[in-house]
Amino acid sequence: MSEAGALPLDNPPATWVGETTDAEPQLQSGGGAVGLTREWHVSGDWTVLALRERYEEFRQRVATAMKETPDALWDLRALGRLDTAGALTLWQGWGLKPPPRLLWLPEHVTLFSQFMQPGALPRRKRSLKPGLDLANLKLLAFAHHAVDLVALVGRLLLDGLQMLRHPSLIGWREISANVYRTGAQALPITALVGFLVGLTLSYLISKQLKTYGADIFVINILGLAVLRELGPLLAAIIVAGRSGSAMTAQIGVMRVTQELDALSVMGISHTVRLVAPKVLALAISLPLVALWTSGMMMLGGMAAASAQLKLDPMQFVHTLPSVVEPVNLWLGWAKSVLFGGLIALLACHFGLRVKPNTxxxxxxxxxxxxxxxxLVIVVDAIFAVLFSNVGV
Structure with missing residues (x-):
């Protein structure tokens, strides 16, 4: 005796309600051959589920049939179900073109028409020199980036002149917000990294100078290296990884959510609303962050020199201005301004090139x-060569 609501055992259903069974895909010849002319009947379900793990098998069978009987009639009217995967299998087996004689249903036309568009299925070209082709592609991509970056700089300069004529166009709130995000919020991480780097650098220098009895020169080496090179460079690298990526992601998300298109429709320039505030803000905040980072590096170096060489911190502070010329500080500041503008410009450039997908x-x-x-490291190396005789 069965429970209420249970299915009767003597009459089991073939399939459950809503369940679909994939029919076996078939490719059969028929119609009788006259010379090399015959008919090929395609039946069953040619879908992604029915063809799973058998794409190459059926593609080869179709290709062989086309090769042996190029004038055969292909009949697709008996197909049960056909999706893009099945249509692509047939299309590739046919040699990326429809056979001369073809019988199909109207609904099949839509599936195969997508493969007939120019460039829909790019053919793979075998290259005799794959390394050279890869180098050419890389060079072409670099050229495209360079052209787009120059165009962005040109638009920024033109819009900058427009903002000077009409100061109301300047996004002061956006500049202030970016200064806070890229400057004030970056102080903790730059302080920690700067202190540890200065501590490590001073410790290694002290070990070497102590061997030759030149303990006092740790101030010269550390002061010149930090204020002129390492402070601005370390701050720029941290800000590029922290704030540059955030700027690119912000503009990229605006591209994905079509906010950039909305700005264009409203007649608002992307450079005025997005690029210019970020470039100005980072050009202002990065020199301040670099000075903060340099100070923390000097503090870490002072702590290591005091522990390793027993050097009085007050002597360190009093000796530093006399052994490091002020021009080194100004040179570090000038580089930081350039680094800030460059990082923001590159971040906006790559953000505007984002396509609407994740x-x-x-x-x-x-x-x-x-x-x-x-690019920051390259520019810093150029500065080091050009100003090698300044302040040293």
Whole structure:
């Protein structure tokens, strides 16, 4: 005796309600051959589920049939179900073009028409020199970035002149907010990293100078290296990874959510509303962050010199202005201004190039950080060569 609501055992259903069964995909010849001419009947379900793990098998069977009987009639009218995966399998087996004689249903036309568009299925070209082709692609991508970056700088300069004529266009609140985000909020991490780097650097220098009895020269080496090179460079690298990536992600998300398109529709310039405030804010905040980082590095170096060389901190403070010329501080500041504008400009450049998908957003953020850090180091090396005789 069965329970109430249970299915009777003597009449089990073939399938449950809503369940679908994939029919076996079939490719059969028929119609009788006249020379090399015959008919090929495609039946069953040619779907992603029915063809799973058998795409290559059926693609080869279709290709072989096309090769052996190029003038055969292909009949698709007996197909049960056909999706893009099945249509692509047939299309590739046919050699990326429809056979000369084809019978199909109207609903099949839509599936196959997507493959007939120019560039829908790019063919793979075998290259005799894959390394050279890759280098050419990299060079072409670099050229595209360079052209777009120059165009962005040009638009920024033109819009800058417009903002000077009409100061009401300047986004003071946006500049203030970016100064706070890129400057004030970056102080804790730059302080920690700067102190530890200065501590480590001073400790290693002290170990070497102590061997030769030149303990006092730790102030000269540390002061010149930190104020002129390491402080601005370390601050720029931290800000590029922290704030540059955030700027790229912010503009990229605006691209994904079509906010940039909305700004264009309203006639609002992207450079006036987004790029200019970020460039100005980072050019203002990064020199201050660099000075803060340099101070923390000097504090860490002072602590290591006091512990390693028993050097009085007050002597360190009094000796530093006399052995390090002020021009080194101004040179470090000038580099920081350039670094800030460059990081923000690259962040906005890669943010505006984001395509409306999440994969492009992640790639652009990564490219922005890597490019900004690399370019900062390159520019710092150029400054070091050009001003090698200044303040030393």
């Amino acid at each position: 994969e492009s957003l992640g790639q652009s953020v990564t490219q922005s950080v890597v490019t900004a850090i690399t």
